[in-house]
Amino acid sequence: MSDSTEELHVDQSKMHITDEIAIQITDMNKWYGEFHVLRDINLTVHRGERIVVCGPSGSGKSTLIRCINRLEEHQKGEIVVEGIELNSDLKNIDKIRAEVGMLFQSFNLFPHLTVLENCTLAPIWVRKTPKNEAEATAMQTLERVKIPEQAHKYPAQLSGGQQQRVAIARCLCMNPRIMLFDEPTSALDPEMIKEVLDVMVDLAEGGMTMLVVTHEMGFARRVANRVMFMDEGQIVEQNEPEEFFHNPQNERTKLFLSQILAH
Amino acid sequence: MKTSVFLGTLAAAGLAAGVAAAGTLADVKAKGFVQCGISTGVAGFAFTTAAGEWDGFDIDICRAVATAVFGDPKAVKFTPTTGKTRFTALASGEIDMLSRNTTWTYSRDVDLKLTFLGVNYYDGQGFMVPTALGVNSATELDGATVCIQTGTTTELNLADFFRANDISYEPVPVETNAEARAKYLAGACDVYTTDASGLAATRSTFENPDDHVILPEIISKEPLGPLVRHGDNEWGDVVRWTLNVLIIAEEKGITAANVGDMAAAPGKDPEINRLLGTEGEYGAMMGLSKDWAAKVIAAIGNYGEVFEKHIGVNTAIGLPRGLNAQWTDGGLIYSPPYR
């Protein structure tokens, strides 16, 4: 789709998938009122896996990953994240949210706080880290996403790509085990997409468990170890990238791929 | 009045409550001043000076009570009240007494649970019209426009009077005397009705008082006086006898000027001796000092002096004593004996 991914340097060798289960979803269903958004979802994610979720708009892919940290509540079935079941117990929700980082399409940085404050807020208030320590970590993380010089600016003074990298840094400061990406590049200009994807590749190489909703098929091919296609609330097909792109099985997948790769 | 559903629940909830009747006199002594409810401004009776002090005929009653209790006419704080808020302020304990040209009526006494402690001014409702109208009697006022202060007994008297005489009129309610004065002078109403004292006071401030005439009809009795809450007799006695002391003092010829001499040593008149504390322990009966009355007269003057100072013929208000002369002079001002 976009050619910015062609230049991504990916070192597959650094990515390890372990046997430990990070996310286990069993027979999960969700409704918006009368509307059945997610139907019988079953998914097991091992630690270190990088899963790309794609599908037409309204297929429920965003809803799926939002269910994983309880931004949306599922009504039936079971979600276990890092051994903790997501149910009505608020303490469990708090624990899971501390372990799971999430990136949004529209960044959702806090505009009234500086970049550094954005990054230290959650460590200080949720993890109760001392301020100095939190700031030191934040500066390290900002260096990792390559914008330490912006630490004292406000989000509005940054470009879109920089903002999204700050958002990633904000997640990383919490030292999460799993990261969820909800179309992280679709609000960005083409020249900024790459700088965000670079950071994501870096994360993947570091062994992060990642669930990515995206239309960046290049990223999916090079980074993901599994691509998942969703339509009308159900997982239609999932496979390794090579197989998925070159040998799709389901008709709806074929149709979707033909449309999205036609350009 | 029939019991309503509301009342049932309210009364049931209220049964448990006991009546907390603390003595106001004790309270007043404890806090060190008298909280006195007054009007928000009536010429001669209550007004503010440029120095920011309240002054006037009603105000001096408050000061007299403060002197009686504390020996200090300044140990008083004033709460301006409107026609609407005055009784509530008294009933709720916000003020200790009310001295605000309030007419003593049956329903106020009985239904509103207030105790009137005497009369410091006998008034009656009258009418003022421009001389140019050529009206000689209130019964000729058919169809006239009448300015009237709301929130007082005057509007009830007015309605009754015109109804009884079967003539029509057009009431123009106004909030304050100052508004009424402006409206009347501008000709927005033909007649101004209020207590005769108020009429005279208002007329005196006109540029040409002679262009206006006060009609002979006095359509109501308006005994004005200080009042306190029901059921607090010690405090009521203090206020009542403070007023009476002023009256007796005038009757006996005790003035602010000569009270010092007269209180120095017992004189020939035993009542004066009792009053000024040179004989007996009369102050102690009320929980006051022996010479409380002497202090009151020294600080405030006697009734006649107060009258002349604020509203008498030599002031801008220029009211003659009339009904408010001592009984010895054919008036109604009369105090029970100090014995």
Added chain:
Amino acid sequence: MSSEPNVAFVASGQIPPSAPPASEVGPIHWLRANLFDGVVNSILTVASIVAIVLLVPPLVDWIFIKGVWNAGSLSGCREVIAAAHGEGVTGACWAVINERFNQLIFGFYPSELYWRPILAFVLMLAALAPVLFSTLPRWMLWFSAAYPIAAYFLIWGGLGLEVVESGQIGGLLLSVIIGVTGIVASLPIGIVLALGRQSSMFFIKTICVVFIEFIRGVPLITLLFVASVLLNYFLPPGTSFDLILRVVIMVTLFASAYMAEVIRGGLAALDKGQYEAADALGLNYWKSTRLIILPQALKVSIPGIVNTFIGLFKDTTLVSVIGLLDPVGLLNPIRATAAWNGILWELYLFVAVLFWIFCFSMSRYSMYLEKKLKTDR
């Protein structure tokens, strides 16, 4: 220029600016464009000029030329005017303002202690500064937080300062006290109400909605009646406190309903993503509200809060109806004084101008804020 088919063109230099034609500049053009642009406009212009000519000169004459500043009473004023301009001439008698100025501003506050309310007022401006201007250092907010206590002791005394009774407080001072206390105290209540109104909990939401709609549905004057005649009934028997305090309580409740609506607007202006991001970071409701939601919502609400304050400040004049002596309430005792019997316009005008100065400058400030907010984003 040229009709030749060759369209290639290179500018040989910058054309220097020249003066516009005469019809585009000058007073004549201005008149034509702004005053006499068409028949209707010309008629409007003439009518306006006639109105101004009829109204303004007599007013200026009455207020300034024939106005008297020094006299002991209304009749004194009349004598001065008669002496200067002849019999039957009318003019403003500003002497009453001259004499009663301090009373209209401070009520019966002891004159030797005027410095205290003045100091309190100046300190108030200083305390407000860090709230209103975000460029100032944050530590100044501690001063703002401590200000109410300082102001209380400055105005009412205590802590070694001479005590001043509530009954002595009046005039503009009273209006400012009621208005400022009302708005400041209503802020936290308004925040809670606004959050409650956004709550998903039906019952809590209902309580907030009923409270807000009730308060906004009745005129302030009925609430003031409640303060003056009913509030004591709602408290345990024997409790009775100061009328000013009761009025402040009622005014606070009144303002908090309006404040809640202003803040609700601020909350609604917030992007939903902010809530989600805070959730995703693991902040709980109170932390995300305190750290993320309120700082942003309040900033957006400041112009609305200033407007609410203007409205409230103007509404403080209603306390005159229940016998408090604010500038309007003081008019009556002043007019009841023998010397000033019959004075009318001067007092009204003075009070009107007094309020106008305050409210107009505040409304300008709120406009400036709104503009700044628009460009800030």
Added chain:
Amino acid sequence: MSVTTEPRQASFRIDMLWTDSRYRSTFLQIIALIAVMLAAFWLVNNVAQNLANLGKDFGFGFMTTPSSYDINQRLIDYTSRSSHSTAAVVGLLNTLLVAVLGCILATFLGVTAGVLRLSKNWIVSRLMTVYIEGVRNVPVLIQILLLSAILDEVLPHPKTAEALLGGFVVPTNRGFYFPIPTFQDGSLYVVLAFIASVIGAIWFGRWATRRQQQTGEHLPVAWIKLGLVAGVTLLTYLVMGLPIGLEYPELKGFNFKGGIYARTSLVALTLALSIYTGAFIAENVRAGIQAVSKGQTEAAFALGLRPSWTMNLIILPQALRVIIPPLISQYLNLTKNSSLALAIGYMDATGTLGGITLNQTGHAFETLMLLMAFYLSISLSISFVMNLYNEQVKLVERTSVAGGGFSVLALFAGVNGKWETLKKGDATMQPNYGVAGWLNLVVLLYGATLVMMLYYLFLDQSEGRDSYYLWGTGKQAITLFLTVFSATAFVTAIFKHYRFIDMAAAELVVFILAVLIGLPFGEMTFGLLDTSVVVFGGLAARLATIGYTVFGARPNVTYFYRVREGSGS
């Protein structure tokens, strides 16, 4: 699988009340409920104790006793022997009178000033700025007092007053006197002719619009309409021999007699309120026009529309949508501010019920409760109208019906729609007309019944009928219960809570029972409205409510939610 996921539906522990989202919200709400109830109990208990201590009783019985005071400005018959409740009604009507007059005048002033402030004419726009900024920033109380004083001083005494505008109005400092029309035989025909010609003019207007759309021809529609109405009416008037005349006021005794007149207090109050509110409306109008005009004007000009058409066809219809919500909230403010009437002795509800009645009877509690209830119901009604309007604007935008002003009737257009449409009032599938229309009707009926009940209970003074306060306790209780029930159902419907089937059903049972035993609605009559109308109207309203809940449609009544960006009161 390394993790076994035993579904831990652990037994209930006490800390789950605040750590489990299933229980937490209920738990918090119950705590809030208990707190509110405790507070309410504490307040009521204090009130009861205080009243008992003062020896006062609580009740509305005093409302039926003679008021003993006179009121000059009254729209219904009233003397000093009438009851306090009649005096209250006189006051309420006076409030409504000043509110309606004030709103009309304020709109006129505000729209004029708002448009003129945008005028290119320098002097006019400056004058309007002076008016708006001068008036907005001065407390309305001072303006009322000032204007009242000006009218008193400036206007002539009746003795020297002169008729203006050909005798049409006589301004005096007592009031403004107008002639009153007198109707003789045959005047009915004139009135009928007038109505007929107005209908004809409307029909002609529609015909002309159609014709213009088909043929593109412009007719001077306004002139023809005017000619039609004036011509026909005038002709009938002449033919019938001038049956309608005017009775002019004349100076008799102290004052003018005859005609109708408006007291100066009414005039001063109306003027002051509308000048004050007009300044706010002017700002709203200006903001509305500016919000629309920039790009839209250019677009319209680019299409070749003339400036006047641009204003009428493009700017105003769009600007109105921006202007009307704040406009209505200004109406609300004006109505609330009318309570300042007591400062100049205009006898509105605050002057009678909250003024003299409170003063003379000392029943502060009861009078203030009634007074607040009155203002509250006006406010809620005004927001109701505003929300109806907003709903319709939303509908119009959703169904992309171009232009189109607001009409109350359109809200009920869906009432005759197909049942399927009504049942499936889903915004995404169908325009919500049906359900909205029906539900408006239901809420209106609820409201009407409630108003009638309240009127019947507390205000109706007709002959031969016991006042509520004199009934037996049982009858009082049943009636009150019914009213409260009706009110709660009404409030529930207002506040969007659509699952009120149980409440509505229970109410229905009680209502039927009440009708069966003849209490108390058996004796209800309201002028033309017969008892049956009320009873069956109430029944229909309740049935419809139940029907909606049963059939799954969602009575999404958002109308009462205020969308006000109010600026002060």
